[in-house]
Amino acid sequence: MKILVVDDFSTMRRIIKNLLRDLGFQNVSEADDGNTALPMLQNGDYDFVVTDWNMPGMQGIDLLKAIRADENLSHLPVLMVTAEAKREQIVAAAQAGVNGYIVKPFTAATLREKLEKIFERIK
């Protein structure tokens, strides 16, 4: 399972990476915004994306739309982990095809629960 974590704050990438490692996911790469993430996704065989919303450059919602619009990536599960908490934003993310939405601050248990739920649906 190859995972890409997209967040502009290195500390948050580190926290998510550590949590994922605790859950048994060792193969985790990082990108600091959508512009960096998209070419990585197009060139690498990633199985899963965890992304923030608010980032300089390409934002998470635009990354999500770009992934869904790319026929090679459109199936890729995307979990949004963000401080953005407006109802309209969550609805917009759902309409854009997000697979899960976690608001910061979050707990390790929440991340585990959402990941399990997403993988359950994929099977």
Place this chain on the structure above:
Amino acid sequence: MASDSIRISLAQAKELVELLEQGEQAQADALLGEIVKVQHDELFASVGRLTRDLHDSLQDFHVDPRLESLMEDELPDAKNRLNYVIQRTEDAANRTMDAVEASLPIAEQMHQQVSHIQPVWDRLMSRDLELNEFKQLCHDVDSFIRDSGQHAAHLQGLMTEVLMAQDYQDITGQVIRRVIELVQDVEQNLIELLKVFAKREDSEVQADKKKAKPDNIGAEGPIIDAEQRDDVVNGQDEVDDLLSSLGF
């Protein structure tokens, strides 16, 4: 220039018509000039008053040393303060995670040693152990005790490091409080500025306020007053409820 005040009387109008009928063009023009002169004077006086108010206000702003220091020193300073907050919080997070990452292998090693010793120990307790096995067990237990002492001291040090890394909260809290004060100062000055320049009707201002918020899904960053707002969710449970209401 009030619209309810009389601008031209019937007598003046009749006189004007008479003059024109008699072909006294120059006199008619003079009369008309006299009639509108009153209004011009009012307009000029009004514009003059406004100009003087504006001038005085600008003069006041110019000499207000608070505004000057706000623009030249405190706003750039606030940027630095906020960057400092980012730096401090990043350092604290990394310090904490360094300590945690150093602790986890120690816990793992202790766990492995225990799992190695325990089956043999259990057999000792049930009097089912050969002498040579017993000797080996003694050595294993001996090194486990020594290692545990070292590990405990090491873990204690790392936990203290985690504890100390949290001191960023005090420092950043103070810095942010000062930035809040500065923002309030700027806001107060902007309100004064608005009072001078804005002569618009309230309804116009209201309309502009509505126009200023066209993008409801633009990124806003952490919501610091979720309890006071009804357009945001308050916690993961509300996110889950919302998404399940959408069929997720």
